[in-house]
Amino acid sequence: MSPHDRVLAFCTAWSGRDIEAVISSLSSDIEYHNIPMEPLSGIHAVEPYLRTAMDLFESCRLEILHIAANGEFVLTERMDRMVHQGRVITLPNMGIFRVRDDRICEWRDYFDLALYRAQFGSEN
Amino acid sequence: MSPHDRVLAFCTAWSGRDIEAVISSLSSDIEYHNIPMEPLSGIHAVEPYLRTAMDLFESCRLEILHIAANGEFVLTERMDRMVHQGRVITLPNMGIFRVRDDRICEWRDYFDLALYRAQFGSEN
Numbered sequence: 001m002s003p004h005d006r007v008l009a010f011c012t013a014w015s016g017r018d019i020e021a022v023i024s025s026l027s028s029d030i031e032y033h034n035i036p037m038e039p040l041s042g043i044h045a046v047e048p049y050l051r052t053a054m055d056l057f058e059s060c061r062l063e064i065l066h067i068a069a070n071g072e073f074v075l076t077e078r079m080d081r082m083v084h085q086g087r088v089i090t091l092p093n094m095g096i097f098r099v100r101d102d103r104i105c106e107w108r109d110y111f112d113l114a115l116y117r118a119q120f121g122s123e124n
Numbered sequence: 125m126s127p128h129d130r131v132l133a134f135c136t137a138w139s140g141r142d143i144e145a146v147i148s149s150l151s152s153d154i155e156y157h158n159i160p161m162e163p164l165s166g167i168h169a170v171e172p173y174l175r176t177a178m179d180l181f182e183s184c185r186l187e188i189l190h191i192a193a194n195g196e197f198v199l200t201e202r203m204d205r206m207v208h209q210g211r212v213i214t215l216p217n218m219g220i221f222r223v224r225d226d227r228i229c230e231w232r233d234y235f236d237l238a239l240y241r242a243q244f245g246s247e248n
Contacts, residue, residue, distance in 0.1 A: 035216050036236035066220060068192035068199045075192045075199035077220045077232070092159050094218035094234040096190060096201045108201070110218040110234040112160035 003099035004069040007076065010097070010104060011062040019054045023047050027103035036113035058083040072098050089119040127223035128193040131200065134221070134228060135186040143178045147171050151227035160237035182207040196222050213243040 001009065006025065013021035023043075032046045033039035040046050054060065059082065066077040074097045082089040091111055098106035125133065130149065137145035147167075156170045157163035164170045178184065183206065190201040198221045206213045215235055222230035 036239060066194065066197050066199065068194035068197060070190065070192035073190050073192060075190065075201065075218070077199065077218075077234075092234065094199070094201075094220065096218065110201075110216065111236070112234075112238075113236050114238055115160060 001102055002069070003072055003074050003097070004067065006099045006102060006104065007067070007069075007074040007097045008064070011064055011076075011078075014054075015059075015061045017054065017059070019051055022050060022054070025104055026107075027100065027105040029105060030103075031106045033108045035108060035110045056084060058086070072100055074099060084120060087119070087121070089116065091116050091119075125226055126193070127196055127198050127221070128191065130223045130226060130228065131191070131193075131198040131221045132188070135188055135200075135202075138178075139183075139185045141178065141183070143175055146174060146178070149228050150231075151224065151229040153229060154227075155230045157232045159232060159234045180208060182210070196224055198223060208244060211243070211245070213240065215240050215243075 010022065010025045013025065026043055026046060028043045030043055030046050031039060031041055040049055061081045063079045063081060064076050065079060068075050076095050078093050078095060080091045080093060082091070093109050093111035095107065095109040097104050134146065134149045137149065150167055150170060152167045154167055154170050155163065155165055164173055185205045187203045187205060188200050189203060192199050200219050200221070202217050202219060204215045204217060206215070217233050217235035219231065219233040221228050
């Protein structure tokens with residue numbers, strides 16, 4: 001699978017609530033960074049974080065607006081749409097993924113944290 | 125010039141404080157959106173905003189970390205480094221550009237506004 005297609009499959013797995021496919025898309029040395037927050041290093045740190053995130057939302061759709069690949073790197077512009085306790089959260093963002101040996105080994109998302117928190121309604 | 129090279133030249137013009145080259149890279153119907161802030165439509169709105177921004181900083185370097193193009197769209201991961209009254213502001217961000225007829229007609233940057241404001245030291 002190309003890096004481009006790996007990222008598409010990863011986003012589709014989120015939208016389909018397939019947490020096992022999400023986790024198995026990541027390398028053991030995954031570096032995950034929601035840029036306004038602290039980075040997480042390694043699957044042992046990232047996996048529980050993502051499982052908690054998946055459980056937090058009734059749905060979590062990663063809608064890709066634009067995507068472009070350059071070697072191992074895949075850059076996306078997205079509109080993420082989460083539902084939490086019946087409330088819809090829409091988060092415009094861009095994310096970059098590095099894919100090595102068909103696994104995502106770097107993932108960084110850029111967004112305005114205040115915009116997320118204002119919709120979520122708490123300091124989560 | 126390819127869309128990819130147009131965006132490179134645009135970022136180089138910022139770093140070189142060449143505001144005329146910055147402005148002439150944009151189409152008359154440019155749509156510019158710093159995502160956490162209000163969008164600006166048309167060169168008559170965008171030009172004065174960018175001239176003020178250029179004047180605000182002693183230097184403003186748009187360092188491209190990664191870049192990928194897909195047709196008219198060019199996606200970047202950047203570290204923007206501004207100097208304001210001797211103080212260095214570093215702003216991790218991603219931006220997407222749409223290039224049509226060798227002019228940038230869409231530009232959206234995604235970043236955490238609080239991170240910028242905390243470094244700038246005011247509500248600007």
